Amino acid sequence: MTSARLAMAYSPCPNDTFTFHAWAHGLIPGAPGVDVTFADIDVTNGLAERGGSDILKISYAALPWVLDAYALLPCGGALGRGCGPLVLAREALAPEKLAGRVVAVPSERSTAYLLFRLWAAREIPGGVGEIRVMPFHAIMPAVRDGVVDAGLVIHEARFTYQDYGLVSLADMGEAWEADTGLPIPLGAIVARRTLDLPALAAAARASVEYAWSDPEASRAYVRSHAQEMSPSVQERHIALYVNAFTRDLGADGYAAVRGLLDRAAAHGLVPEVAPEALAFPGR
Known part of the structure; x- marks a missing residue:
């Protein structure tokens, strides 16, 4: 693999810092060095659309707009x-x-938004009035303070929304799983198609495995980027979002991604994606 350093962008959320700690700190033999930018998912989605980084964590919902330049890593x-x-x-x-x-x-290019729109098409025949995009950390305060009537939240918010005096009206994941039987596709790792994709996938997988083999190694890195969360919430966040699908999408993971994009395209929410566009070299 080339020795040139690559630009990599992912969120400061515990699942990402836990997953990529080893790679970001040069602990994976043979992996390229990476210069990391931390950004909210709406920002990384935009970066991918502009071709602004080599490797990115984006929403699966943003894939249809970037697959010409980027490949989905498994x-x-x-x-x-x-x-x-x-x-x-x-x-x-x-x-x-x-x-x-x-x-x-x-984000309007988020899986959360697609799941919400698919759910709302069934449950809110009159349609919502206005969709307002906000950084995810600002949504619960906005709902609490009456700035908006409701909020769609992701990440650790599912553990902390009661602290804001809020109630859950619906779980988009439960609705998706009941309807499809498939896992919920949230965040994708993509890399420029011009790069050594199998080697990058190997580096990502090795970083996941390193994190699991030595959870203490990443603890300071995780906490330094999630200071607003208690250690127990950080650990619950990691346990929920870093799982077997993080190591490899597998047949169910690919079926979930395909199912989300096909349903969203049928509702006119995303462009259609050809089956081969999601294929990964060697699979």
């Missing part, structure tokens, strides 16, 4: 069960009561 991403986005409000409401309301979302 490891390092976030899929799972029981880890879906939540719709929160200040008080319990029937879903149809969200008709005409203002709902904050972390």
Whole structure:
């Protein structure tokens, strides 16, 4: 593999810092050095669309816009069960009561948003009134303070929303799993198609395995980028989002990605993606 350093962008969330600690710190023999930029998922989605980095963590929902330049790596991403986005409000409401309301979302190119739109098409016949994009960490305060009527939240918010006095109206992951039986595809790792993709996938997989083999090694790195979270929330976050699908998507993982993009395309939410566009060399 080339010795040139690569630009890599991922979030400061515990699952990403835990997963990529070893690679980012030069602990994976033979892996290229990486210069890491930390950014919210909406920012990394935009970076990918502009070709602004070599390796990125993006939303699976953003894949249709970047697959000409980037390939989906089969490891390092976030899929799972029981880890879906939540719709929160200040008080319990029937879903149809969200008709005409203002709902904050972390990105219109996020899996969370696609799952919400697919759910809302069934549960909110009148449609929501306004979708307002906010950084995910700003959504719960906005709901609490009445700036928006409801919020779609991701990541550790599922562990902490009660601290803001909020209630969960619906779990997008539960709805997806009940409908499809598939895991929830959240965050994808993509790399420029011009790079050595098998070697990059191997580096990502090795970084996951290193993290599992020595969890203490990454602890300071994880905590330094998640100081607003308690250590127990950081650990729960990692346990939920770093799992077997992080090591390898496998047949169920690819089926989940394909299913999400096909359903979203059928609703006119994303461009259609040809089957071969998701294929990885050697698989």
